[in-house]
Amino acid sequence: MSRHLxxxxxxxxxGLNSAERRELRDELRTHILERSRKHELEGLHPDDAIRESxxxxxxxxxxxxxxxxxxxTRHASPLLLGGLICAVFGVTPPxxxxxxxxxxxxxxxxxxxxxxxxxxxxxxxxxxxxxxxGAVVVAPIPLARDNSSKGQR
Amino acid sequence: VTQPVDPNLLKGNLDLILLEILEPExxxxxEIINExxxxxxGYFDFKEGSLYPALHRLENQGLLTAQHRDSSTGGARRKYYxxxxxxxxxxxxxxxxxxxxxxxxxxLKGSI
Numbered sequence: 001m002s003r004h005l006x007x008x009x010x011x012x013x014x015g016l017n018s019a020e021r022r023e024l025r026d027e028l029r030t031h032i033l034e035r036s037r038k039h040e041l042e043g044l045h046p047d048d049a050i051r052e053s054x055x056x057x058x059x060x061x062x063x064x065x066x067x068x069x070x071x072x073t074r075h076a077s078p079l080l081l082g083g084l085i086c087a088v089f090g091v092t093p094p095x096x097x098x099x100x101x102x103x104x105x106x107x108x109x110x111x112x113x114x115x116x117x118x119x120x121x122x123x124x125x126x127x128x129x130x131x132x133x134g135a136v137v138v139a140p141i142p143l144a145r146d147n148s149s150k151g152q153r
Numbered sequence: 154v155t156q157p158v159d160p161n162l163l164k165g166n167l168d169l170i171l172l173e174i175l176e177p178e179x180x181x182x183x184e185i186i187n188e189x190x191x192x193x194x195g196y197f198d199f200k201e202g203s204l205y206p207a208l209h210r211l212e213n214q215g216l217l218t219a220q221h222r223d224s225s226t227g228g229a230r231r232k233y234y235x236x237x238x239x240x241x242x243x244x245x246x247x248x249x250x251x252x253x254x255x256x257x258x259x260x261l262k263g264s265i
Contacts, residue, residue: 067210
């Protein structure tokens with residue numbers, strides 16, 4: 001069962017940088033073990049107590065994805081300034097980006113298309129095997145354009 | 154038995170709820186969940202997994218600050234969250250928003 005717990009912690013913290021990952025893993029592990037002790041006192045077998053605690057905590061990607069999305073949004077600005085996204089999509093700036101997965105629950109946004117990105121931080125996020133097929137999709141969302149950008153496409 | 158709260162209502166007001174719970178004293182994750190349930194007689198029963206990204210976001214925004222400490226009862230180290238001055242400012246604003254919203258709803262109800 002401890003292997004089950006470690007697998008959960010891996011999924012719930014995947015894609016975070018090592019310091020953040022270690023911190024969140026410790027925090028979640030403390031939470032799960034403390035919850036499990038309570039379930040054991042209520043009469044559950046230790047394995048079932050862990051299983052119940054994980055069920056209460058919910059799907060691990062629900063923990064990881066909002067944090068990654070926030071990081072990706074933060075890292076997206078320099079990329080956009082560099083024009084890389086414009087070149088890939090042929091879209092007139094300004095843009096913002098969001099990330100979503102092809103997980104069955106589709107927790108964030110809609111899938112638009114996948115793109116390869118070279119920047120290390122983004123690439124690390126894009127490679128996340130959060131979705132069943134291992135794909136995380138980055139989607140461009142055009143913001144309101146000014147007049148000077150109209151008619152360029 | 155009280156009917157559980159609509160999850161969307163809870164999700165939409167999660168920041169206000171967390172800041173409200175942490176306003177009097179610092180707490181760690183599980184303690185926050187237990188506090189939310191006990192202070193509302195089980196009505197606020199939010200998805201536990203949604204708590205941690207929200208706490209980390211509020212910490213990143215400077216509304217909360219966190220400190221790792223050993224538990225007072227022994228056992229594992231815990232991450233305690235405490236509201237900051239900036240967080241208190243946001244809490245006051247969000248309380249006002251909520252009061253305006255509920256009073257507007259009451260006006261609607263009274264006007265029927």
